[in-house]
Structure formats: structure tokens, C-alpha cells
Amino acid sequence: MTTTDQAALQTSTYTLTGADAIEQFLSNAYTGMRLHSDTDRPRLRYDRTDAGAFTLDTLEQTAAILDIRAAPLHTIAINRMATGRMQRTCGGVEQRYGPGDLYIATDPDLPYTVRWLPSEIFSAALDSGLLARVAATAPGRRPAPLRFTSLDPTTPAVAAYWWDTYCYLADVLRNPEAVTPLVLGNAAQLLATATLTTFANTALTDPTIEDRHDAHPECLRRAISFIDDNAHRDISAADIAAAAHVTIRTLQLAFRRHLDTTPTAYLRRVRLHHVHQDLQAADPTTTTVFAVAQRWGFANHSRFTATYHHTYGTTPSQTLRN
Structure with missing residues (x-):
């Protein structure tokens, strides 16, 4: 052993x-x-x-x-x-x-x-606590514990999605130097989300009337403020929803309605912006792209580089050198 x-x-x-x-x-x-x-x-x-x-x-x-x-x-x-x-x-x-x-x-x-x-x-x-947090709704909306209603995937496509997620996480965790608390937190949420997507369960999947009513700009403002102040921490959609005083369904609806994105995608965008700023301010003789990306939770180098190039039109290494 x-x-x-x-x-x-x-x-x-x-x-x-x-x-x-x-x-x-x-x-x-x-x-x-x-x-x-x-x-x-x-x-x-x-x-x-x-x-x-x-x-x-x-x-x-x-x-x-x-x-x-x-x-x-x-x-x-x-x-x-x-x-x-x-x-x-x-x-x-x-x-x-x-x-x-x-x-x-x-x-x-x-x-x-x-x-x-x-x-x-x-x-x-x-x-089980991780799954419950990712699937959480407002207190009182769904008092019964989260339960899976089938032990088999709902479709072959979502089964393939789960397996892709597993392989991605296994690849990330094979690189110990890339493993930080933020990386582990992101990985846990990815796996929980893939599992809830792949297997039928009792979590609510559609916004209620109350969710739709609460998905107003003020809710979005509170959520964005929390993300901006806490992007360096291991935060989840449940944490963001709690800070905005709404359900996760409301939070998702507000981001989709007003920004055409998701809370987690917006969080990744904010973290990528911090990477960009840190690379611009860093000394290339004492700092590496890997260290900065890792600090903000980006563990897969190829995916990070592709996303960065798509967003800023250059590579992170070029940003650091310039």
C-alpha cells in the first residue's frame, strides 16, 4: 500500500x-x-x-x-x-x-x-451534504431530503456527460501541484452537478411562480456584489443564492433573464478577470502563468489557455511577458 x-x-x-x-x-x-x-x-x-x-x-x-x-x-x-x-x-x-x-x-x-x-x-x-447544497432551494419549498428516483442515467447523453466530468476531474487531481482548496471546491461542485443532471431525483428543476417573481435586478445586484467580493473563496451557487436572499432557481433565472448566463459562468468570468489583472501586474521573472491560474481555481492548463485566448485575444503567457 x-x-x-x-x-x-x-x-x-x-x-x-x-x-x-x-x-x-x-x-x-x-x-x-x-x-x-x-x-x-x-x-x-x-x-x-x-x-x-x-x-x-x-x-x-x-x-x-x-x-x-x-x-x-x-x-x-x-x-x-x-x-x-x-x-x-x-x-x-x-x-x-x-x-x-x-x-x-x-x-x-x-x-x-x-x-x-x-x-x-x-x-x-x-x-450527501454536497449534493443537498448544490440542489438546495428556499427553506420550506422542499422539506423532503434529496432522493434519487432511479439508479440508472436518464439518457445515454447525460451518462456520457457524467463520464467526461469524471475523466476531467481525474486528470486534474493527477497533478498535485494544481490542487488547491479552490480547485477542490470547484471539482466537487462539478461532480455534484453532473450527478444531479444524470440521475433522476427529487430536486426541483423548474422555477416556481415565486422564483420568477423574485428574479428581479435587485436580486442580481446582490448576487454580483457577493461574487465580486468573494471570488477568491470556494463559493457555490447555494452560497450566492443565500447572500442574495433567494433560491438557487431564482438566482439562475435572474442571471439568465438579465445577463444571458449562469451564476457559475459569471463567477468563472470574474475569476478569469482577476487572472488577467494579476498577469498584467506580475513580474515575469518571478511569476508563472500556472501559479496565477492555480490561485484562481483554473487547474486544467489547456482549457484555461483556450478560454483566456477566446476572452482576451491573446495567450496568458503573452500577457505576462508584456
Whole structure:
């Protein structure tokens, strides 16, 4: 086993052999479970990147059929089969998955069973509080907790969108030098948003009459003021909505109605403007483009450079040199 720490980021790799060792490890990593193998020495390789509010895991088990009975997971875990097959039964419903399939591992409040054939699985687990914050509406509008009404994606297109998001985040987190609290916060919100978009859930998706009435210019002014004052912090759409004293749906409607954009897109624009100002003021002999972009939460160099060039008609390196 190896472990690396970088700020709040932790990466771990384990290789286990034998049913008892795998059962104990998976029980500690996820939830209590009993495991039976059809071979004497099943083998599991496990890689985890722990970013605090979410984790990205890769599990590869070889040369065995593992039958697992597990207690409720109490978290939202999303799996994508890379190879092999998986059979899951939860709430009396059996489902089978193969290469390329994306699904929520289980209803988090129900026990489940799994028949796991030799395969490789990519997985992400999200803190329920993060999902609730991203999906939040006004107090009293939706008193019931957030709940997913299907364990499968609504369409192949949104499943592909979720997987693209996972791959992007995995790529960002592979570069420890780029990982800052702001980068991790942005990453967590991206994954939560992709998950809520991909799987049907009880969060409100359309503005109510009250939302439409509240989406006035004064609401927008309060939101913009909060963003301008706090762009250097790890803030979410829920934080912006709270500062503007409106729901997230109202906030989204106000930005779309008056600025033809979204709150998060506007936040990225403000942060990009700060990057531009910092590059103009920086000494190119002591400052790098990477350091300035990282400070404002831009971790993917190629995407950042393309966005910067589209916005300012030049490259960030040219701005720094000039």
C-alpha cells in the first residue's frame, strides 16, 4: 500500500489477495459486508483519490466470482464498468451491468447484494451534504431530503456527460501541484452537478411562480456584489443564492433573464478577470502563468489557455511577458 498527501488531497493504492482480506478491506472502505469467492485466492487492486467531499476510486478484481451481501451504503456512489460484468439486487430489483454502463451503486438506505465477475470499475462517491447544497432551494419549498428516483442515467447523453466530468476531474487531481482548496471546491461542485443532471431525483428543476417573481435586478445586484467580493473563496451557487436572499432557481433565472448566463459562468468570468489583472501586474521573472491560474481555481492548463485566448485575444503567457 502507498499513500500520498497534497493539501486536502490523499491518494492510496492497495493490492489484496484472499477473500477474507478483500472482505475486511471493502467493509472498512464502504460498508459492512460478507463476501464469498469461488476461488481460493481472489485478487483486488484498489486505487483511491480522496478529495474530502468526494472520492474517485478504481477497483480491479481478477480470477474470481465474488458474491457480496452488503449493509446500506449511506452515501451516493456512482460506478462505471470498464470491463467485465456486475449483477446487483437492491430493493427486490435485479440489474445487470457490462462494459460502458454507468449506474448508482445502490439505494443508499437499503441493503444490497452483488455478484461481481472479474472486471475493472471506476467509481465516485459524493458527500450527501454536497449534493443537498448544490440542489438546495428556499427553506420550506422542499422539506423532503434529496432522493434519487432511479439508479440508472436518464439518457445515454447525460451518462456520457457524467463520464467526461469524471475523466476531467481525474486528470486534474493527477497533478498535485494544481490542487488547491479552490480547485477542490470547484471539482466537487462539478461532480455534484453532473450527478444531479444524470440521475433522476427529487430536486426541483423548474422555477416556481415565486422564483420568477423574485428574479428581479435587485436580486442580481446582490448576487454580483457577493461574487465580486468573494471570488477568491470556494463559493457555490447555494452560497450566492443565500447572500442574495433567494433560491438557487431564482438566482439562475435572474442571471439568465438579465445577463444571458449562469451564476457559475459569471463567477468563472470574474475569476478569469482577476487572472488577467494579476498577469498584467506580475513580474515575469518571478511569476508563472500556472501559479496565477492555480490561485484562481483554473487547474486544467489547456482549457484555461483556450478560454483566456477566446476572452482576451491573446495567450496568458503573452500577457505576462508584456
